[in-house]
Amino acid sequence: MNALLLSAINQIAIAEQPTPKPEPGRSVIKVLASGLCGTDRHIYKGEYPSNKPVILGHEFGGVINSPSPDCKYSAGDLVSVDPNIVCGKCIDCLAGRTAFCPSLIALGVNMNGGFAQYALVPDTQLHKVSNALNPLHLAFIEPTACCIRGLDIAAMQGGEKVAVLGGGVMGQIVAQLSALANASQITMVTRQRARRELAISLGATDSVDPVEKEVESKLQNYDVVFECAGVVETFNLAQKIARRGGSIVVLGLTPEKTMVDFNPFQLVIKELRIQGSFLNPLTQRRAADLVDSGKLRLDPLISRTLSLLEVPEILNKPPGQSDVKYVVVP
Ligand SMILES: [Zn+2]
Ligand SMILES: [Zn+2]
Known part of the structure; x- marks a missing residue:
């Protein structure tokens, strides 16, 4: 089978790999879609x-080809x-x-993942959809x-005023989840106009370009701020626009050594809660059911579908400015 193999840092290629066979506790799936992230x-x-070497791809699913005996x-x-x-x-x-x-x-990080025609997956990791x-x-x-996970941490009751900082795939999904959680206002804050328009078309109530003049006066008193960009400016902005008693949930991942400004005076007088949100602890089943229900609008988030052969070139150039998600179809 063909697979996208990372053999060393900065060394990636399509390689012919043995097609996996089922084992006790591990089934073989034919990969139908694998997100590039x-x-x-x-x-x-x-x-x-x-x-390394490892087949990349950790956002994937497919059809069971050869189930394990159990x-x-x-x-x-x-x-x-x-x-x-x-x-x-x-x-x-x-x-x-x-x-x-x-x-x-993680599959696609430490073990072979989903940028391949077939993948060997522990049965514990499979969640059936219709x-x-x-x-x-x-x-x-x-x-x-x-x-x-981020929405769980925010513990919304309904009626909240929500700001989403960052219009990539996470920001677009968080905005839609906020609508499903009955937020009264959902403001998408992102520099790219196309991403602001996309968010509005998917249920955000308003949008703001963060480089506009006096942006902070337009963004005030948010009950919940989701940081989905992973950059210093948005982390700093989040602290300014959260209301007293508000929450900041950080989903965006900055580079490991990045430090940000932090104002302990505001933290105290606003009683701010700032909490990170990491991975998908026990939320994969709920996500599978939600996606299966059709309540999320996902087609508009697909910027391109790619074949495996196109992935190395895409990884070698910077991500497209207004693109949201590339989906690989191996
Ligand atoms: Zn990912
Ligand atoms: Zn454990």
Whole structure:
């Protein structure tokens, strides 16, 4: 089979690899869609740790081709894959904080993933969806699971005024989840006009370009601010626009050594809550059901579909300015 193999930092190529065979506890799926994500770029450039050689791709799903003898699903079933494999026995796993499991390993990072025609997946990581689901939407279930974690942390009751900083795929999904959580106002804050218009068409109530003059006076008193850009400016802006008693939920990942401004006076007098949101602890099943329900509008988030052969070139150039998501169809 063909696969996108990372053999060393900055060395990626389509390679002929043996097609996996089912094993006890592990089934083979035919990959139907695999999302390309910022993390893949970081892994490729050596900015995020991974094993090598490894087949990349951690946002994927497909159809079961050869189930393991003990798999609860059957050949032909459509499945989403939770790429994050945990022990299930440590203190963090038992407390539901699976993202902190010290033995966490991920498909597409530490083990072969979804940028391949077939993938060998532990049965524990499979989540069945209906066969009527558009297979391209399988690529959105893992990012949606990460966004659901962010919404859980925000603990919205309905009626909140929400700001979403960043109009990439996470920001666009968080805005839609906020609408489903009955936010009264959802402001998309992003520099790219196309992304602002996209968010409005998908349910955001208003949008702001953060480089406009006096932007802070236009953005005031937000109950919840979702930081989905992972840059210093938005993190600083979030602290200014959150209302007293408000929450800032940080989903965007900055480079590891980045530091930001922080105002402890405002933190105290506003009683701000600032919390990070990491991975998809126990949210993959909910994300699979939500995507399956058709309540999220995902087609407008697909900027391009790619063949495997096109991926190395895409990884070698900077991401397109207003593009939201590339989905690889191996
Ligand atoms: Zn990702
Ligand atoms: Zn564990």
